[in-house]
Amino acid sequence: MGGERVRRGRGSSVRRAAYAATGVVLLAGCASMPDNGGLRGVESTPRQDAQVRVFAMPPREDATPTQIVQGFLEALTSDDPEYRTARQYLTREASKTWQPELSTTVLANGPGAHADRPDREDTGAMSYTLTGTRVATVDAEQAYAPDSGPYSKIVHLAKDEKNGQWRIDAVPQGVVMGRSDFQRNYMSVNKYYFASNNAETKGTDLPMAVADPVYVRRKVDPTTRMVRSLIDGPTTWLDPVVRSSFPTGTALRKGAGPLTPDDRGRLTVPLNDSAAEVGTGRCEEMAAQLLFTLRGVSPAVEEVELRADGGQLCLLTQDGAETVATRGALNQPDYLYFVDEERRLVRIAAGTSDTAAEPVPGALGEGEKALRSVAVARDERTAAGVALDGKALFVSSLVTGSSLGDPVLSSAGKSEQDRLTTPSWDSQGGLWVADRNPAKPGLYLLEKGAGEPLEVRTPGLDGRVRAVRVAADGVRIALVVEQGDRLSLQVGRIERSGPADGADERPAVTVLELREATPELEQVTAMSWAGDSRLVVVGREQGGVEQMKYVDIDGSTPDVPLPAALTGVKAVTASEDETAPLVAYSVDGIVRLPSGAQWQKVTAGTAPVYPG
Template identity: 80%
Template sequence: MGGERGRGAPVRTVAYAAAGIVLLAGCASMPDSGDLRGVESTPRQDTQVRVFAMPPSEDATPTQIVQGFLEALTSDDPDYKTARQYLTRQAAKTWQPELSTTVLSDGPGAHADTPERQDDDALSYMLTGTKVATVDAQQSYAPASGSYNKLVHLTKDAESGQWRIDAVPQGVVMGKSDFQRNYMSVNKYYFASNNAGAGAGAPPMTVADPVFVRSHVDPATQMVRSLIAGPTAWLGPVVRSSFPTGTALRKDAGPLTPDDRGRLTVPLNDKAAEAGAGRCEEMAAQLLFTLRTLSPAMEEVELRAGGRPLCSLARDGAETVATRGALHQPDYLYFVDDERRLVRIAAGSSGTEPVPAPGALGEGEKALGSVAVARDERTAAGVAIDGRSLFVASLVSGSSLGEPVLRSRAEAEEDRLTTPSWDAQHGLWVADRDPADPRLYLLEKGAGEPLEVRTPGLDGRVQAVRVAADGVRIALVVEQGDRRSLLVGRIERGEDGGPGGRRSVTVLGLRSATPELEQVTAMSWAGDSRLVVVGREQGGVEQMKYVEVDGSTPDVPPPAALTGVKDVTASEDERAPLVAYSVDGIVRLPSGAQWQKVTEGTSPVYPG
């Protein structure tokens, strides 16, 4: 059950390869008494293999009952019916496995009470382990640490003489490798509540909300239920759903699968009938974006309620109803050349000869240290080479530079302005690392009086800033003491209550996306809910890896190794190659290839 489970007895399995079934014989080859020194890990199976547990055998010992129950938690039994057979009738009624999943570094150990505390009809076992993560009732993942200690109590039935568990912790527990086999991360999609990046009448911007579902237990239906139930608590304050309150799948809705034409019919209860045509199409778009990775053959969604069709939407139509950051293909890759000018190369091309970007920043009026380009690629921002001044200029030939829009007063160059970042509303974000007065700023529309962004609960100085394409999530590299961590927060906007009704902007819910890394040196958004990060663990070597915003590790290969990385950039459009600034200059990583030298330069960025 997760990782290497210690020295417990091996679990016998009977595999039916043709049917893709593995039976967990949870009560085979186990000691009759004593402690469980660890529940043996189920070997990592092919993703198509389904695993089912065996029910308790006649006259099973307490040790076998506990072992069998823990094994049953890792099976693909949809309603944990087999696991409930290890419980008393009352315990089976009150146990709620869906409340949480606790992930341990290894499978849970189980230690029986000492003989002095035993009697003929009752016995307790302490489940132990080291926590690495939890998944809550909303299926939201969060890294965890510390020890796990939960009590399991067994009784012997007076009539049948069979041992059963009568007190069990709520939720389920398993080791890391079993979690990886049993669960998969899937993005569900909502809309930015402030319609980030949209003008009047523009389609709403979608926001990815990753959750973990059981990968072999009808994941499509699980995701539809999760989507309709609403966003996770962390994301909820900054997004909205188009499903009317009270909407649910119809009670008799079976497993949801597309028909042979790729059409998925989703039967909803009568509450859904309250939605008008436009809102219904938004609901269908949420479903299409959410289910596209689970059902690649799905081409259309039809929503039904009250025995009649509400609306239907084809896959291509979803991109006109709503927009996603990953749908935007960048025109150019930008960076600073050896003459300290803003230059660019066509994105995705194999070219190695950059050309100056049009406008003042590309004409060399000011020597640049770092740059950022707005998502519409019409405006750029540049920090002077000494880090003291921030300039904004149009990407139009002949445009003037003007005065700095922000200045830092810090004495040391490394304590001044960070590389800036543009959000989906054409806002420009930058941090001033001045030790005497560290601040995070937002310049709305890239101009005007800089607005100080509130960061309650932030302990440390911001060293790097990247805003997601959806405009409601922000990634920050924060330095505290000798540690640099990657934190992800949500952006909440409102009125500050002062004269003139100026907007207030606050970053809340900051959480670590890389708890295992001690030093994060570079990062960039690399998808709807994914970042690419450069850093190292304590006592380790530098590595480049992908991480999810919830702190989980995606089931994708990491980028090819690259030494001496000083900066990295990626596009939310995953077709664009990863680009880095290393000891070799500007390098890129085409799909399926190794790192390739592009040219000399620094500070590579895609728009954003």
């Protein structure tokens, strides 16, 4: 039996004992192993009801090496909080050094295991090679990243001389599992920090919250784990552009947890003495971070009470959090904008079933300049439009009688496709646009939508920017990048640095650490932000057909329904406010997708956009 190959993946069924009354499922991976004949694959555990918890079976007496390896792999997919059952498959020494929280490796079909020397079972030592195809990793910070390539790790077993039982005495750090088990075990949650490298949101003095998506185990006290993760600080990728209101050294009070809201929806969070001296304003920012974060993992939390040194620091409700800080998803658009058949900027009230559009006030709505694409500032007081030939970018107030003036940026590209992209506004009133001119490609920022365009530095950018969308927080940017015949979606971090004292240079703006959000798509043809950390993307895989899907900025696929199919999509727009319907420009003109419905035609037109 030791020479057989073990595989966790899709195959035959796994035997389970289910206790419906207590909501427990026992994984009996090793118990399902036959003692003779060929080994059958053991399929990954199916998705269970949210109230059902899955636990693994401990090793049985006189389990073979193959059964020990199989049982250990099965135990990694259980809801055991500290992997206590998995540790029973290890020697005492291996259990002390194994750190499952260091990483999670996600494979396409679960790990296979092959005995390297089947004939060594009689020697009291054996090794198995775990194999598979990597699709993602989750690191010690709980940050997700797409991955690819073969997976190969060694597991070594030894036979105890006293009791004759096989156990694993050398095991790779972290855990490994198949994609279906990962989707059952883990969920993506946004934790929130505040933008630190820019001013407050235009028109308000509230700090702007920035989403930092991480993955936590669904049924292993996710509330407490997210509170700890939030207090520990942002992920390395986001850290340079955000701040946390939790003082350095803050942690949950020793022995605190699990944290659960009371019957009034109040969650009490006891902190150590590092937070004891914070003032009310800072404490309320801390509570707002918690409330924004917990909304995605524990909807029952209606208010947060922070305590330290035996007393209350502050108390904040969900509604109160929105008076302390803001975030993109809280900004509900007043209008949907697009270009009509007369090439004017027009609008329809957002959140309505209206189909009749009206020209916007001012020059852009009067048809003074034929438009190809547009962008409206987030306060909906100013708009930018690219001329029909793509050569010039104009900015105008949305006020009756406003003039158009001279272009704020021009392109010398020889063809329309090699000129200016659709522009995009950040929350501070900055206007972003890319020039696709092959002779001089560049990404530009016009602070406050005016003045001399500032060329944005893009170290590490391999290719030419074909589309630009800035997040509401102003510290993250999504780019469609052309690399040869491929169009990929990449997300970068925006860093700003001011000139030295007395220097005449302008502040430097840099997009850093671009990372691919849709590695499986070969051609991304349209995209838009669709939430605090989510984008909607139109594209196709190699040899595939066009599809529309949601992706998170870390490259993972959110657990939400796909948009209804739509053919011939040329542009798409969504709002960070997830209640606003998705809108697209297709062969049918301007169409929208109300929640729970099919695509509906609105009217003729092109280039739809929500503010931003």
